[in-house]
Amino acid sequence: MIDTFLGYRRENGTVGVRNHIAIIPSVFCSAKVAQRIAQNVPGAIAFSHPVGCSQVGEDLEITAKTLIGIGRNPNFAGVVVVGLGCERFMPAELAHGIAPTGKMLETVVIQDVGDSIKAIEIGTRYARKMQQKASLERREEVSVSELMIGLNCGGSDTTSGLVANPALGIASDKLVAQGGSSILTELTELLGTEHILARRAVNEQVAQDILRVIGAMEERLKRQTANSSNTKRKHLISTGNYDGGLSSVVEKSLGGMKKSGNAQFVEVFKSGDAPTQKGLLLMDGPGHDGEVTTGEVAAGAQIICFPTGRGTPSGFPGVPVIKITGNPRTFERMQENIDVNAGTVILGQKSLQQVGEEIYREILAVASGKMSKAEVLGHDEQFCITRMP
Structure with missing residues (x-):
């Protein structure tokens, strides 16, 4: 007999053991905005990091793959990608890498919306909607x-x-x-x-x-x-x-x-x-x-x-x-x-x-x-x- 646990079944078939909303900056320049968004939404988590620009070759490739992988992890019910707009690892690429999971996903780009205050407002709105929807999800018995x-x-x-x-x-x-x-x-x-x-x-x-x-x-x-x-x-x-x-x-x-x-x-x-x-x-x-x-x-x-x-x-x-x-x-x-x-x-x-x-x-x-x-x-x-x- 196979043992079981209670997890959150995701749209792509994977199973999470937590049900958080991830706020992922594509570059260090947008890390503070990501932090502020997470502070506004219970259960949201910001992944601040010092990279995403002024990197080349395999160094940048590792950053891209790792951030996409974090966003794809089934412990996160939804992801808000936060970009600056001129970085080497573009927010659109980060979002595109996460999208095949089918999880809730939104992107806010500081330079596109006007300033960091507006980006925080928009990102907070996205994350709150995701968290409300995620709160309705229930654990189920899985192998x-x-x-x-x-x-x-x-x-x-x-x-x-x-x-x-x-x-x-x-x-x-x-x-x-x-x-x-x-x-x-x-x-x-x-x-x-x-x-x-x-x-x-x-x-x-x-x-x-x-x-x-x-x-x-x-x-x-x-x-x-x-x-x-x-x-x-x-x-x-x-x-x-x-x-x-x-x-x-x-x-x-x-x-x-x-x-x-x-x-x-x-x-x-x-x-x-x-x-x-x-x-x-x-x-x-x-x-x-x-x-x-x-x-x-x-x-x-x-x-x-x-x-x-x-x-x-x-x-x-x-x-x-x-x-x-x-x-x-x-x-x-x-x-x-x-x-x-x-x-x-x-x-x-x-x-x-x-x-x-x-x-x-x-x-x-x-x-x-x-x-x-x-x-x-x-x-x-x-x-x-x-x-x-």
């Missing part, structure tokens, strides 16, 4: 095969790789086995594990893709650290990771890969793109928490699962982030920020399998409407568009 989770970790310590990540891997395996999807990424923190991950590929092409993207990331990191005059800048893990008991990036990688469980990888795709397959996926992207989560949400993830040994309160706008820790001391200190205490395994109170099941049940509860602690506290720090190095 977990409609669910995609993003896997991310930050503030890691020794308990992350020993407990929290493997427990999340158990939950991920259970979701994937029922037709759902799970995204592993943070390639900067998978160095040294590529041969292990490649053995779990569904076919030779996927295996070669895994080896290629992690190898390319290692070469990029070599170039970036080669000429640094500060030896601390060459370290591939943070000082907090060292303080938490991790000795090297390889040790962190061996623990980090455990988030993906034991399922087979079915596809490798780039950050900013959307996968074409369901199942366990590898996203070609960096290790920065914000860039990781943003890429996963742009790919369609409705929930982010985030193990943290040392603890972090951060969240993502409009997408619930479930915090998990394997460190019982961290849970005691940060109970208002941590959703699942996997430290019970360290204390001998529960088995790894039991905590994996606990995480899986928490995913279903959050998918059905339970607010994560990051949501309750209004944390939204993880929205961050990847820039080319």
